[in-house]
Amino acid sequence: MVKAGNALKKLYIGLIIFFLYAPILVLLVLSFNKSRFRNHWGGFTLEWYRSLFSNDEVMSALWTTLLIALIAAFLASVIGTAAAFAINKMKKVPKAMFLGITNIPMLNADIVTAISLMLLFMALGFSFGFFSVLLAHITFSIPYVVLSVLPKLSQMSRSNYEAALDLGATPFQAFRKVVFPEILPGVLSGFMLAFTMSLDDFIITWFTTSPDIHTLSTVIYAMQRRGIHPEIYALSSLMFIVIVILLILCGRTQNKIQKK
Amino acid sequence: MKNKKKAFWNQALLSGPYLLWMGLFILIPLFIVLYYGLTDGSGAFTLENVKKISEPIYMRSLLLSLKLSLYSTLICLLIAYPLAMVLRSLHLKNQNLIVMVFILPMWINFLLRTIAWLTILENNGVLNSFLRLLGFQGLSIINTPAAIVVGMVYDFLPFMILPVYNSLAKIDDNLVAASKDLGANSLQTFRRVILPLSLPGIISGITMVFIPSLTTFAISQILGGGKQNLIGNFIEQQFLLYYDWNAGSGLSLVLMIFILISMAFVAKFDKKQEGTNLW
Numbered sequence: 054m055v056k057a058g059n060a061l062k063k064l065y066i067g068l069i070i071f072f073l074y075a076p077i078l079v080l081l082v083l084s085f086n087k088s089r090f091r092n093h094w095g096g097f098t099l100e101w102y103r104s105l106f107s108n109d110e111v112m113s114a115l116w117t118t119l120l121i122a123l124i125a126a127f128l129a130s131v132i133g134t135a136a137a138f139a140i141n142k143m144k145k146v147p148k149a150m151f152l153g154i155t156n157i158p159m160l161n162a163d164i165v166t167a168i169s170l171m172l173l174f175m176a177l178g179f180s181f182g183f184f185s186v187l188l189a190h191i192t193f194s195i196p197y198v199v200l201s202v203l204p205k206l207s208q209m210s211r212s213n214y215e216a217a218l219d220l221g222a223t224p225f226q227a228f229r230k231v232v233f234p235e236i237l238p239g240v241l242s243g244f245m246l247a248f249t250m251s252l253d254d255f256i257i258t259w260f261t262t263s264p265d266i267h268t269l270s271t272v273i274y275a276m277q278r279r280g281i282h283p284e285i286y287a288l289s290s291l292m293f294i295v296i297v298i299l300l301i302l303c304g305r306t307q308n309k310i311q312k313k
Numbered sequence: 314m315k316n317k318k319k320a321f322w323n324q325a326l327l328s329g330p331y332l333l334w335m336g337l338f339i340l341i342p343l344f345i346v347l348y349y350g351l352t353d354g355s356g357a358f359t360l361e362n363v364k365k366i367s368e369p370i371y372m373r374s375l376l377l378s379l380k381l382s383l384y385s386t387l388i389c390l391l392i393a394y395p396l397a398m399v400l401r402s403l404h405l406k407n408q409n410l411i412v413m414v415f416i417l418p419m420w421i422n423f424l425l426r427t428i429a430w431l432t433i434l435e436n437n438g439v440l441n442s443f444l445r446l447l448g449f450q451g452l453s454i455i456n457t458p459a460a461i462v463v464g465m466v467y468d469f470l471p472f473m474i475l476p477v478y479n480s481l482a483k484i485d486d487n488l489v490a491a492s493k494d495l496g497a498n499s500l501q502t503f504r505r506v507i508l509p510l511s512l513p514g515i516i517s518g519i520t521m522v523f524i525p526s527l528t529t530f531a532i533s534q535i536l537g538g539g540k541q542n543l544i545g546n547f548i549e550q551q552f553l554l555y556y557d558w559n560a561g562s563g564l565s566l567v568l569m570i571f572i573l574i575s576m577a578f579v580a581k582f583d584k585k586q587e588g589t590n591l592w
Contacts, residue, residue: 062399069396073418073470076429079439080421083432091432136331139324151328154335157343160520160576162528164545165565168552169342172562176345192338195331249416253423255531260552273424277535281428289421296420300413 077293084286091281101287108284110272115288117183118268122251125190130244132191133198134236140199141206155196166193167260174261181263189261190254194247201243205236350562362563371547371564378543379571381458382526385465389473389522390515392466397478397511408482415471427464427535434460434536456538464532465522472521480514481507516582520575528568544568 084102088095105111140151158166170189179185209232217227255270262271273285353359365371405411418426433439434455441451454460484507492502530545537543544564551561 062402065396065399069392069470069474070414072467073415075433076426076467077418077421079429079432080425083429091428092435092437132330132334135327139328139331142320142324151332154339156576156579157335157339160524160572160579162524162568162572164528164530164548165343165346165569165572166339168548168558168561168565169346170338171552172345172349172558173338173342188338192334195334199331249419253419255422255424269422270424273422273428274531277424277428281425285425289425293421296417300417304407304410 077289080286081290081293084283084290086283086286089280089283101283102291105284105287105291108282110267111269111282111284111288114267114269114272117266118252118270121183121187121190121268122248125187125194125251126244126247128191129194129247130198130240133195133243134202134240136195137199137202137206137239141203155199158193159196159200163193163254163256164260167257170257171260181261182266185261185263186258186266186268189257190251193254193257194251197246197250198240198243201246202236202239205239209235346562346565348562349558350566353559362559363566365560365563366567371544374542374547375544375567377458377541378527378545381462381465381543382523384462385469385526386473386519386523388462388466389470390477390519392470393473393477393518394515396474397481397514400478401481401484412475412478415474419471423468424531424535427468427532430460430464430467430536431455434463455536456540458537458541460536461533461541461543464536465526465529468532469522469525472525473518476514476517476521477511478514480511484510512582516579520579524572524575527571 083091085097085099086094087098087100136151140148143151167189170185170192173179174181174185174188213231213235214227217231218224222230253270254268255274258268258271259274262268267275269285269288273281276282276285350362351358351360353361366375400411431438435441436451436453436455438455444451454463488506488510489502492506493499497505528545530543530549533541533543533546544567548561548564548568551557551564
């Protein structure tokens with residue numbers, strides 16, 4: 054009875070995982086498809102993996118996407134972590150106000166955030182392009198960092214920091230050796246969340262970019278009607294494989310560290 | 314006294330950039346939307362833009378958006394809650410791993426994954442080929458509201474799984490054991506102990522699926538083949554096709570009423586300000 058229950062549980066998990074990964078499997082298959090058409094199998098080829106690197110439209114969109122995600126996640130981590138320190142020490146009312154503001158972009162619809170930023174940039178006479186997209190991405194990334202760092206700060210006891218000071222550390226040393234290692238996991242997960250959200254964003258980029266600056270999302274959306282270049286399938290398959298390998302490596306080193 | 318002053322400046326220095334940034338890029342832009350939504354082309358006050366929603370074409374799309382996003386939220390909850398219960402019952406040592414498995418698909422562009430669903434759901438697609446192989450009749454769901462719901466459930470399911478799982482994983486096993494010791498049966502334990510303790514996760518999951526479903530335009534564009542217009546599609550068209558920012562802002566204000574309702578809903582249940590519980 055228990056065994057049957059366990060098998061059923063695993064079957065259920067397996068089904069959901071299949072549901073989540075089925076489209077990725079489809080993309081993987083399409084990357085080897087000789088036919089340029091999504092709904093027609095024309096035989097096996099590695100052609101798209103070769104031509105990917107000479108497809109300027111796709112490659113420049115890839116670099117733009119990665120660059121924006123990296124810079125946005127980094128700057129959001131700096132601004133957000135500093136803000137988290139301040140919010141952590143606030144009294145009840147200002148704290149609630151700050152958290153309220155932090156929650157706005159997270160709970161608001163992307164399309165509203167997108168049009169509001171578009172109208173702001175227009176009102177300021179800003180030219181649309183790389184920089185406007187970057188500003189927009191930093192904006193929606195900051196709350197993820199604040200909300201990841203804040204719990205680490207409130208868990209941390211103040212006495213460790215004070216003990217370090219008593220033992221002769223300067224405030225900066227105490228911060229670097231005591232406080233920073235404690236909150237680092239929060240900062241890192243905030244950074245990763247911000248990076249992921251930036252990488253996957255389409256709506257906000259769509260409204261704040263110019264026709265000549267493309268991220269992968271906007272390139273794909275623009276291609277969608279006239280047919281996706283198969284190089285995109287090759288690129289996404291490569292990205293997926295790289296990410297899986299990185300995760301496995303990370304998991305292994307983590308296990309090793311834990312064993313020690 | 315001097316210390317207090319120093320602490321104040323420290324606070325200001327740390328929170329200043331954040332406050333400036335959020336003020337300029339979050340608060341002011343929302344007021345600009347409000348301004349455009351409530352004025353006409355010449356800047357005079359009007360309610361015409363907001364009233365546009367009562368035109369049948371917009372009203373129909375708003376009702377369709379509400380219906381489909383309610384369906385997708387409900388389906389996500391019905392899939393995710395049992396899944397989270399099962400994951401909790403396995404008592405995994407490596408919880409990060411399981412979280413990773415559900416986040417990993419998000420690193421492949423969501424538009425591309427949605428387009429992959431086209432290949433699966435099409436009339437001659439993967440699903441129908443498979444059904445025909447088994448001797449069933451093919452389904453024609455592409456370009457229908459059902460296809461859009463599939464896309465929504467697919468794209469937003471991780472946003473339901475993660476907060477629900479996080480809140481369930483936090484529940485102490487001793488609480489469950491205590492409830493049973495005190496004579497509650499499984500159903501009672503679930504209703505009186507597990508369900509209330511997982512409520513914050515459920516609430517944040519619901520809003521994180523409902524709002525993006527309600528306001529999407531890409532999923533309906535791709536899987537609805539342009540035949541099913543959601544309210545998001547009309548807002549996008551007003552801005553990027555007709556350049557009518559007043560009308561677009563007016564429709565967005567209507568949408569924001571629903572967003573505000575769901576924010577109030579979150580505030581009511583999430584008293585501990587735990588945020589979205591995503592990670």
